[in-house]
Amino acid sequence: MSVTLGLETSCDETGVGIVADGILLGQALASSMDEHIRYGGVVPEVAARAHLESVNSVLRQALTNADLSLDQVDAIAVTSGPGLASSLHVGVSAAKAWALALGKPLYAVHHVAGHVAADTLEHGPLPERSIALIVSGGHSSLLMLKDLATDPIVHLGDTLDDAAGEAFDKVARLLELPYPGGPSIQRAAESGDPTAVDLPRPLLGKVSERHRYAFSFSGLKSAVARHVQLARRTGAPMRAEDVASSFQEAVVDVLVTKAVAACRDHGIDTLLIVGGVAANARLRAVAETRCGAAGITLRVPAPRLCTDNGAMIAAVGDLIVRSGAKPSGLDFGADSSAP
Numbered sequence: 001m002s003v004t005l006g007l008e009t010s011c012d013e014t015g016v017g018i019v020a021d022g023i024l025l026g027q028a029l030a031s032s033m034d035e036h037i038r039y040g041g042v043v044p045e046v047a048a049r050a051h052l053e054s055v056n057s058v059l060r061q062a063l064t065n066a067d068l069s070l071d072q073v074d075a076i077a078v079t080s081g082p083g084l085a086s087s088l089h090v091g092v093s094a095a096k097a098w099a100l101a102l103g104k105p106l107y108a109v110h111h112v113a114g115h116v117a118a119d120t121l122e123h124g125p126l127p128e129r130s131i132a133l134i135v136s137g138g139h140s141s142l143l144m145l146k147d148l149a150t151d152p153i154v155h156l157g158d159t160l161d162d163a164a165g166e167a168f169d170k171v172a173r174l175l176e177l178p179y180p181g182g183p184s185i186q187r188a189a190e191s192g193d194p195t196a197v198d199l200p201r202p203l204l205g206k207v208s209e210r211h212r213y214a215f216s217f218s219g220l221k222s223a224v225a226r227h228v229q230l231a232r233r234t235g236a237p238m239r240a241e242d243v244a245s246s247f248q249e250a251v252v253d254v255l256v257t258k259a260v261a262a263c264r265d266h267g268i269d270t271l272l273i274v275g276g277v278a279a280n281a282r283l284r285a286v287a288e289t290r291c292g293a294a295g296i297t298l299r300v301p302a303p304r305l306c307t308d309n310g311a312m313i314a315a316v317g318d319l320i321v322r323s324g325a326k327p328s329g330l331d332f333g334a335d336s337s338a339p
């Protein structure tokens with residue numbers, strides 16, 4: 001059995017996870033989220049400093065949780081991109097130092113592969129072929145997956161503008177709900193009417209082949225902005241809960257419709273939904289119902305494994321180690337815009 005330690009620092013979460021043969025042995029997480037709240041978004045300098053301060057204590061905590069010592073670790077994996085450059089640099093530097101000091105192989109891991117692999121910790125190995133919908137603060141993509149460690153991930157479509165999580169965050173700001181927007185919108189939406197505001201479903205219905213699996217959320221955000229501005233100008237009654245609920249319903253409708261279509265088009269019967277937005281309760285419920293009706297097996301990790309964490313990076317590292325692939329060495333850099 002080989003023990004792989006994974007480190008994630010691409011945004012505001014410092015995460016360390018430890019995985020062996022697809023089993024999560026322990027993990028720990030620190031977040032600088034509270035320091036960003038008053039700015040309404042992540043401040044890269046603040047996030048990088050927080051990573052630097054917490055990375056070694058998160059490592060120690062993860063080892064304690066896994067009941068392991070550092071010399072029992074066989075390999076190290078680290079997020080090399082994409083993400084905030086200054087945040088990535090801290091993680092890559094720390095992981096290089098650990099690998100060098102311990103004489104262990106180091107593997108550079110793509111953040112998005114991590115989000116997908118998070119699901120394998122809960123639901124086991126991926127089937128031969130699957131479709132993944134990755135929805136986070138930086139990504140909204142439909143992907144075709146084979147073997148995560150050895151086969152390339154095929155992009156079916158991406159967002160043309162804002163990522164889904166970004167749209168949640170921006171709409172929350174419009175509604176004066178606290179950052180991060182996703183959980184705030186979800187909470188507000190619980191007591192809102194999803195049919196109260198008539199909002200567009202961008203790129204749904206009749207679209208060109210090129211945009212069949214593409215997303216666009218900036219127009220939806222602008223439609224919410226127009227609604228809010230009009231209500232504020234005219235004094236018309238407006239409940240933030242209703243706007244939040246209508247917005248959430250529109251995003252969820254678009255995401256699930258396109259993901260189910262991608263599965264049908266490609267004759268694939270397993271759909272994964274991963275990334276921070278996959279923690280959204282309404283997205284999970286609608287996907288469950290529609291996948292059930294379409295005969296598609298839905299896999300969504302527990303909310304804690306949806307948002308950024310170290311376990312997901314350890315999960316990819318573990319798959320790569322077991323595939324027998326060569327380590328990355330010590331000469332790679334952080335690639336903040338990794339494709």
Ligand code: KG4
Binds near residue numbers: 136169
């Ligand atoms: O995957 P993640 O933790 O970081 C990135 O890689 O971006 O995703 C963060 C995003 C944020 O935009 C946040 O608002 C969103 O995920 N998010 C949610 C929920 N929880 C987090 N969006 C909708 N509903 C949620 N419950």
Ligand code: ZN
Binds near residue numbers: 136307
């Ligand atoms: Zn992420």
